[in-house]
Amino acid sequence: MKTAAELKEIAQFIAEYATRLMGSGVHTSRVVRNSKRLGEALGVRVIVSAFQKVVTFSVCDDDSGEVYSEVADIPPLPISFELNAELSALSWEAYDRQMPLPEIRARYAEIVARPRLDPIFTLILVGLANASFCRLFGGDWFAVSIVFTATLLGFFLRQRMQARGFNHYVIFIASSFAASMYASVALMFDTTSEVALATSVLYLIPGVPLINGVIDIVEGHVLNGIARLTSALMLIICIAIGLSCTLMIVKNGLL
Amino acid sequence: MLFEILSDGFFAAVAAIGFGAISDPPMRAFPVIALLAAAGHALRFVLMHNGMDIATASLCASVVIGVGSLLLGGRIRCPMTVLFIPALLPMIPGMYAYKTVFAMIMFMQHLGDSAASTLYMEEILRNGFVTFCVIFMLAAGAAAPIFLFNKRAHSLTRNKKYISE
Numbered sequence: 001m002k003t004a005a006e007l008k009e010i011a012q013f014i015a016e017y018a019t020r021l022m023g024s025g026v027h028t029s030r031v032v033r034n035s036k037r038l039g040e041a042l043g044v045r046v047i048v049s050a051f052q053k054v055v056t057f058s059v060c061d062d063d064s065g066e067v068y069s070e071v072a073d074i075p076p077l078p079i080s081f082e083l084n085a086e087l088s089a090l091s092w093e094a095y096d097r098q099m100p101l102p103e104i105r106a107r108y109a110e111i112v113a114r115p116r117l118d119p120i121f122t123l124i125l126v127g128l129a130n131a132s133f134c135r136l137f138g139g140d141w142f143a144v145s146i147v148f149t150a151t152l153l154g155f156f157l158r159q160r161m162q163a164r165g166f167n168h169y170v171i172f173i174a175s176s177f178a179a180s181m182y183a184s185v186a187l188m189f190d191t192t193s194e195v196a197l198a199t200s201v202l203y204l205i206p207g208v209p210l211i212n213g214v215i216d217i218v219e220g221h222v223l224n225g226i227a228r229l230t231s232a233l234m235l236i237i238c239i240a241i242g243l244s245c246t247l248m249i250v251k252n253g254l255l
Numbered sequence: 256m257l258f259e260i261l262s263d264g265f266f267a268a269v270a271a272i273g274f275g276a277i278s279d280p281p282m283r284a285f286p287v288i289a290l291l292a293a294a295g296h297a298l299r300f301v302l303m304h305n306g307m308d309i310a311t312a313s314l315c316a317s318v319v320i321g322v323g324s325l326l327l328g329g330r331i332r333c334p335m336t337v338l339f340i341p342a343l344l345p346m347i348p349g350m351y352a353y354k355t356v357f358a359m360i361m362f363m364q365h366l367g368d369s370a371a372s373t374l375y376m377e378e379i380l381r382n383g384f385v386t387f388c389v390i391f392m393l394a395a396g397a398a399a400p401i402f403l404f405n406k407r408a409h410s411l412t413r414n415k416k417y418i419s420e
């Protein structure tokens with residue numbers, strides 16, 4: 001038996017937990033499963049319904065028949081695989097060891113407070129990644145070095161604009177334009193300039209929502225899946241717009 | 256030939272680590288991501304070298320990556336998606352996507368010239384279709400093990416001592 005206050009406390013914690021997962025780019029069925037498991041660990045039944053921007057759910061105590069419902073906004077957080085892995089593990093640990101709520105809450109706070117990867121470190125890794133991508137597509141070493149620097153420029157711009165809170169779409173258009181425009185200097189030299197141009201914007205591809213969208217649809221969360229794919233498609237269109245601006249300017253050099 | 260396969264795998268691994276870093280994976284996931292990406296991309300390279308088309312080869316590679324993430328995920332307690340999404344990214348058909356966008360622009364520039372615009376329209380369809388198919392195959396192939404081995408895939412982050420077979 002839970003008192004109404006206990007039930008409310010559990011519901012609020014699960015709301016925080018589920019919206020954090022949704023916001024960090026976890027596919028819907030995993031969020032639902034983890035929340036139910038966490039509820040089971042705390043002795044309640046959880047029924048979740050998740051949308052793109054909001055999560056609603058009910059927490060039921062089957063012994064007393066008491067039900068508490070909660071609606072919570074999903075915050076727009078950066079994608080984090082670390083939270084995905086650690087918070088999923090937390091739900092299993094709570095379930096297996098029957099952890100009490102204060103202990104789960106403390107562990108949760110500790111996991112959420114962990115720092116993300118260093119932005120400079122990420123920047124260099126992304127530059128190297130896009131450069132090897134260029135190599136995979138058959139670019140020569142000169143094109144590879146151009147793509148490396150173009151990606152550094154584009155991704156740095158993206159990081160700065162994100163920190164300033166610019167609109168998503170504006171960020172994607174601007175950084176795809178900047179990276180491809182820089183990569184178009186390859187046209188002036190005798191190199192695989194087409195490969196350089198094509199790969200310079202690929203670091204922007206929203207792979208996580210694309211794949212999550214497909215998983216959601218196959219697992220029956222069709223609405224969420226389509227919403228994810230639509231937002232991924234919007235970002236891809238933005239990449240194409242930025243690239244198009246460059247191509248319109250330099251297209252005579254490509255023919 | 257062997258050198259080409261190895262270097263293909265190496266560059267795929269670097270690409271996967273970098274693209275993965277954008278999504279902030281746990282540190283312990285990086286070696287597995289690199290291994291899966293290298294295995295998948297090198298397999299696709301070999302298959303395409305032996306005459307298989309890009310969509311089917313991508314499907315084979317993504318299934319290997321998916322199964323690999325299922326087998327290795329339990330050891331480091333990471334969900335499958337954390338491992339296979341970065342590992343799939345080096346297989347995104349970037350050149351086809353680029354050619355689609357380029358053909359779209361050229362199509363708009365040659366609206367008056369029906370021979371040229373037909374040619375560009377064909378390019379848009381051809382490249383766009385390949386891009387779509389490959390991306391779909393990548394997502395579907397890697398996610399398939401989640402649906403096939405439901406129970407195991409859902410308990411990768413669980414402490415092993417509580418799993419009763």
